[in-house]
Amino acid sequence: MNKSSAKIRPMLTFVRHFTTDPVSSNCPVKVKSMIRVDLAGETGADNIYAGQMAVLGNSEYGPKIQEMWEQEKYHKAKFEELISTYRVRPSLLNPLWKAAGFALGAGTALLGPKAAMACTVAVESVIVEHYNDQLRELMTEEKIDEELLSTIRKFRDDEQEHHDTGIQYKAEEAFLYEYLTKIIKTGSKCAIAVAKVV
């Protein structure tokens, strides 16, 4: 038992060093991890809408999804800008977030427009919660980063709007709504936990 833990520990320190951000800037590690996970999240969201559009692009839901997609694209661009100004290491699993996002968006859209909206509701509710957590955490910082704070606050409001739009488009009438949203919510939460570190 002891022997194996002695072997694992150097490996863990190795991983920890490799996954910490290399730059010795003033930006705290916590904030860096926030920006990294947010970019990963917005990348995923961008691809979810891309997947939905690939299936539902020509239906009556098209314009509304397109509208939300445009906002997600803007969010993603904003975090890409932040990630280079704060010199944050991007998530190593970015291609995975892209693929998973697209698959989720297209998959639920194939189940029907209501299921697609249910997916939107589930994902956006997790993201809103996640942004709220971040806002709370940022408020406790000694030096409050106003730019980041206002950006996240604005994006949180956007995501809340998407969530409401989903409800408005009868997401709750989707087949097995309860289970579908539960699964997607758990998946998104896991993805957030992973993207914080890797």
Add this chain to the structure above:
Amino acid sequence: MDYSPARATCWIHLHHNLYADSSDSSSSKNENVENFKSESVSPHDHSFVSSLSGDGEGEQRKRDSEYENDVKNKILEASLNFVAEHGWTKAAIVAGAQSVGYPGVVSEMFPLGGSNLVLYFYSVCNDHLREYLEERAEAESQDPDKQKSVKLFIYDAVETRLRMIIPYIDKWPQALATLTLSKAVPTALSNLLILVDDICYYAGDRSVDLDWYVRRIALAGIYKVTELYMLQDKSPDYEETWKFLKKQLDDAATMYSRIQQSEQASQLTKEISIATFTTARNILGLNWKR
């Protein structure tokens, strides 16, 4: 022997207490004495506050560790002068510590011995390089005439960094060997990562994707290979090394354009998958305007 790092630190505090009594005139020592005085007194001053708020103690600990780091850095800086004589060893640290007025036992503050000295040197060089690159990047942004290609910028950065090793080149193989000690590896790796990240950042790399990793790992490889080449280079002013470096960078640039081509291929797969979706959609009849 029980000269633990903690003991060594205690000794330093005691040491300064002695200096405080016997009014020493050396300015740097006085500075340390001031530091020590304020620190030794403050726990009593803040004990009431800290019992209320709880973070006075944390603050105190933070200042303690800052102070300890200052002392450590001072000793390591002095030790660099003895590297030519003793190599990257504990003996150099002992000699360095003695040269700035600490007893040899404080070398126990450095559990990795010689590795600690190498790591210190590495990060100091990184700091110098960062300052240099910062200045250069700023100068280039102000004066567009001075702007050089990214490849030249990187070449120049790597050369500047490698030249910092030249004063210690005779003992550098030993330094590389000490960095492979399992306990020194993580910090050595993160030092290398800091180095290549700085170069990439100031060279204007703003990638946010896997490119970020590709560029940094490639540059780290080039840096390490060139460093090894330099060790056996006997040409005047290391001409061969710089030639070698140039060739490596050219090769990497070619390779990178290949990678980008394969990225275009992955773009194609994406388009194909979207086309498949459209077809599936048509077959399922989802495409009708309803």
